[in-house]
Amino acid sequence: MCGIIGYIGPKNSVPFLIEGLKKLEYRGYDSAGLAVIEKGKVRRVRAVGKVAELERAAGQINPKGSCGLGHTRWATHGKPSEENSHPHTDCSGEIVVVHNGIIENFLKLKEHLQKLGHTFRSETDTETIAHLIEENLKHISAKTEEERFLSAVSRANAKLHGAFAYAVMWSKTPKQIIAVKHQSPLVVGLGKEANFLASDVPAFLKYTNRVLFLEDKQTVVLRSDGIELFDEKNHSIKPKITKISWDQKTAEKGGYAHFMLKEIYDQPQALEDTLRTVRNDFFRILKSKSEDLRKIKNIHLVACGTAYHAALIGKYYLENFAGVMVSVDLASEFKYRTVAPSKNTLCIAISQSGETADTLGALKKAKELGFKRWGICNVVGASLTRLCDHVFYTHCGPEISVASTKAFTSQLISLYALAILLGQACGHIHQSQFKKYYKELMTLPKALAETLKVENEIKSLSRKAYLANRFIFLGRNVNFPIALEGALKLKEISYASAEGFAAGEIKHGPISIIDKGTPVIVLMPADSLFDKMLSACQECRARGAFVVAITTPEGKEAAASVTDKQIIIPQMSAFLQPMLNIIPLQFFAYWVAKRLGRDIDQPRNLAKSVTVE
Ligand code: M6R
Numbered sequence: 001m002c003g004i005i006g007y008i009g010p011k012n013s014v015p016f017l018i019e020g021l022k023k024l025e026y027r028g029y030d031s032a033g034l035a036v037i038e039k040g041k042v043r044r045v046r047a048v049g050k051v052a053e054l055e056r057a058a059g060q061i062n063p064k065g066s067c068g069l070g071h072t073r074w075a076t077h078g079k080p081s082e083e084n085s086h087p088h089t090d091c092s093g094e095i096v097v098v099h100n101g102i103i104e105n106f107l108k109l110k111e112h113l114q115k116l117g118h119t120f121r122s123e124t125d126t127e128t129i130a131h132l133i134e135e136n137l138k139h140i141s142a143k144t145e146e147e148r149f150l151s152a153v154s155r156a157n158a159k160l161h162g163a164f165a166y167a168v169m170w171s172k173t174p175k176q177i178i179a180v181k182h183q184s185p186l187v188v189g190l191g192k193e194a195n196f197l198a199s200d201v202p203a204f205l206k207y208t209n210r211v212l213f214l215e216d217k218q219t220v221v222l223r224s225d226g227i228e229l230f231d232e233k234n235h236s237i238k239p240k241i242t243k244i245s246w247d248q249k250t251a252e253k254g255g256y257a258h259f260m261l262k263e264i265y266d267q268p269q270a271l272e273d274t275l276r277t278v279r280n281d282f283f284r285i286l287k288s289k290s291e292d293l294r295k296i297k298n299i300h301l302v303a304c305g306t307a308y309h310a311a312l313i314g315k316y317y318l319e320n321f322a323g324v325m326v327s328v329d330l331a332s333e334f335k336y337r338t339v340a341p342s343k344n345t346l347c348i349a350i351s352q353s354g355e356t357a358d359t360l361g362a363l364k365k366a367k368e369l370g371f372k373r374w375g376i377c378n379v380v381g382a383s384l385t386r387l388c389d390h391v392f393y394t395h396c397g398p399e400i401s402v403a404s405t406k407a408f409t410s411q412l413i414s415l416y417a418l419a420i421l422l423g424q425a426c427g428h429i430h431q432s433q434f435k436k437y438y439k440e441l442m443t444l445p446k447a448l449a450e451t452l453k454v455e456n457e458i459k460s461l462s463r464k465a466y467l468a469n470r471f472i473f474l475g476r477n478v479n480f481p482i483a484l485e486g487a488l489k490l491k492e493i494s495y496a497s498a499e500g501f502a503a504g505e506i507k508h509g510p511i512s513i514i515d516k517g518t519p520v521i522v523l524m525p526a527d528s529l530f531d532k533m534l535s536a537c538q539e540c541r542a543r544g545a546f547v548v549a550i551t552t553p554e555g556k557e558a559a560a561s562v563t564d565k566q567i568i569i570p571q572m573s574a575f576l577q578p579m580l581n582i583i584p585l586q587f588f589a590y591w592v593a594k595r596l597g598r599d600i601d602q603p604r605n606l607a608k609s610v611t612v613e
Pocket of ligand 1: 304306351353354404610
């Protein structure tokens with residue numbers, strides 16, 4: 001996820017670009033850049049770090065131009081560096097591109113363009129677009145340079161695969177910006193004397209609330225006095241203008257009251273993005289390693305907080321699909337315990353930020369012990385990636401809220417994918433089984449989107465429960481870590497006391513803390529352990545608990561006989577069900593905290609990444 005901004009109008013574009021980029025920083029913040037057309041030439045400034053760094057750099061060289069593009073980056077291809085920052089240019093430096101998303105076939109295109117003599121200066125997929133347009137221009141003649149440029153862009157679009165949105169300028173056509181949308185967001189703002197382009201409305205909302213949300217495969221040409229919209233076949237179409245009624249603050253969060261809620265709702269798209277990476281990168285990396293993979297005898301999973309809960313579920317996946325012995329450690333514990341030396345051992349560290357000090361410490365220890373090291377991480381170029389032999393990126397976009405939501409489900413997908421790929425490589429599962437598991441995995445975003453519909457029910461449930469001083473979450477097998485995660489989510493943002501237990505364990509002690517009215521939330525999809533969960537519900541209810549079942553359609557009736565409330569979500573196979581079961585718990589934490597008036601995105605005493613021990 002990155003942020004794009006464009007301005008074309010009578011004034012110097014630079015202040016508008018910087019202002020817009022600051023509003024888009026939530027989409028990515030590892031580097032930023034801008035370019036303007038000044039006296040027929042492209043002037044470009046780029047800087048590593050936040051937009052403030054770019055502002056400082058731009059202040060020094062003072063570019064001026066009434067047509068400009070800006071970008072704030074969240075690295076996907078190539079580490080965060082000035083060379084990899086957008087905007088990118090073609091060989092001549094006359095064509096300049098900013099881009100959000102992934103060009104899946106960029107390696108093939110790059111190779112082809114290099115053979116034709118194009119020189120690339122970055123590791124990004126984006127630069128391919130600039131060279132492709134440059135190449136097309138060589139073979140197109142038209143009445144005007146504007147027409148020529150537009151058809152060069154349209155020919156490029158026909159060759160690009162993936163999910164992307166990009167904007168491009170050419171120094172020879174300084175009175176227009178062309179932008180294209182395909183599966184990544186792009187919106188046009190129509191001002192009185194200037195027009196804007198951005199990944200999201202807040203970037204220009206101060207200047208106009210008249211917007212055009214581009215549809216997939218549409219191309220728009222922006223001029224200072226108007227816009228022209230084209231469909232995939234280059235037919236001119238009538239733009240459908242919408243008036244936005246959000247205020248600036250709401251708009252930054254995509255209309256949601258908090259980033260946490262936005263990120264819960266981001267999950268179907270985030271999972272699509274992770275799955276795209278699974279298809280492209282995981283297969284490639286693991287294919288090149290299949291010899292080594294077959295030798296792996298033990299796996300240590302290390303992580304903290306929410307990522308640790310993902311690791312706990314990862315153990316079930318890896319032992320089931322790959323048949324390898326797996327141990328799971330809190331990274332802060334792994335670092336200081338005696339870990340038996342062993343051969344052919346792999347340590348997998350899981351971290352959203354890739355900067356968690358405890359997780360980095362665990363990886364250093366794994367290195368000392370001679371273990372191979374892989375990472376599952378969301379931030380390209382983070383410190384963790386330098387300590388690993390291989391990194392599998394979740395690519396779920398920046399997570400702003402302290403409470404981790406979409407990173408968790410993306411980590412689960414990554415672990416599931418690794419487990420079935422490893423299982424196949426080691427011969428633990430047959431090709432036909434692999435295909436079946438893989439196919440079902442690809443259906444997850446849709447089921448998750450369906451699950452999000454429970455929000456209203458959870459909202460009213462939270463009205464009944466939010467004043468309780470203790471909450472209990474129960475699950476078994478892969479849903480036991482979901483119970484732990486539900487409790488963590490609730491305590492970190494509501495400050496209430498919440499605990500997760502393995503349902504079979506409550507009779508060994510925890511049941512004594514249940515009394516009249518204690519909310520007990522039970523994860524009980526209709527699976528092989530359903531009957532055991534029914535017994536756990538009865539045990540809690542007998543002590544006066546207010547029991548809520550999170551179950552699937554088949555379990556509804558039986559659950560209704562032993563619980564006070566049933567929340568019904570879609571059914572998937574047992575190992576994919578946790579990715580859906582967590583959704584009601586994320587909503588529950590959110591709504592309890594909201595009713596208690598907590599600072600949801602920045603709860604007290606916590607930080608997004610814990611970079612100290
Ligand atoms: O960036 P990481 O995934 O390494 O962070 C690990 C934990 O600090 C993190 O998951 C924390 O527990 C979250 N705030 C939970 O929502």
